[in-house]
Amino acid sequence: MKQLGILLSGRGSNFEAIARNVEAGKIPARIAIVISNREDAPGLARAKEMGLKAVYLSSKGKERETYDSEVVAVLRAHQVDLVCLAGFMRVLSPYFVRAFPQRILNIHPALLPAFPGLNAQKQALEYGVKFTGCTVHLVDEGVDTGPIVCQAVVPVLDDDTVETLSDRILKEEHRIYSDAICLMLEDCIRIEGRRAVLVQPPSGGRSFHPEP
Ligand code: GRF
Secondary structure (H helix, E strand, O other): OEEEEEEEOOOOHHHHHHHHHHHOOOOOEEEEEEEEOOOOOHHHHHHHHOOOOEEEOOOOOOOHHHHHHHHHHHHHHOOOOEEEEOOOOOOOOHHHHHHOOOOEEEEEOOOOOOOOOOOHHHHHHHHOOOEEEEEEEEOOOOOOOOOEEEEEEEEOOOOOOHHHHHHHHHHHHHHHHHHHHHHHHOOOEEEEOOEEEEOOOOHHHOOOOOOO
């Protein structure tokens, strides 16, 4: 059984969606460890409530590489195969990225390469795009720059606020993050330069589409 490591800093709704799909047997893995860099992250408390191994690792006063080497050590101690960033509000050092080559996923609430960085939904709204969405990508040494595994498109409505748009994007985030995890775990994609190319469909014809 493959082992997932989840890193989060806040609400943890993406983590919860992943955890529910793991519990339902839709993701062929177990969550070995949840790590938060924030002691008060609701996602950390939720992970504990769900009976998962979940730890707070403080980054206070630590150099980026020192902190990252602690996180990497915990992930390795739990024999993690795939690292999932789920609202983890830190940029990973090259040391971290090289410790899990092409084995770290991130979710971003925009159609990359549009609107990288913080407040992506607000950026999209202010720019005036008619469509935005979300992206699951492999983490490389840049910020929101790695090869794209899955994307979903969300229309921007004239009366959208940052909140209403974010809510609709989040529903798609919850769906495509699990899709991307399955593709990675089952070695369904091959990385060719910047492109993540599908080499075989995931087994079982899984679908994470919400019920109508
Ligand atoms: C999501 O919008 C995700 O795309 C971004 O941070 C947010 C995390 O939300 N990286 P949650 O903590 O998973 O609810």
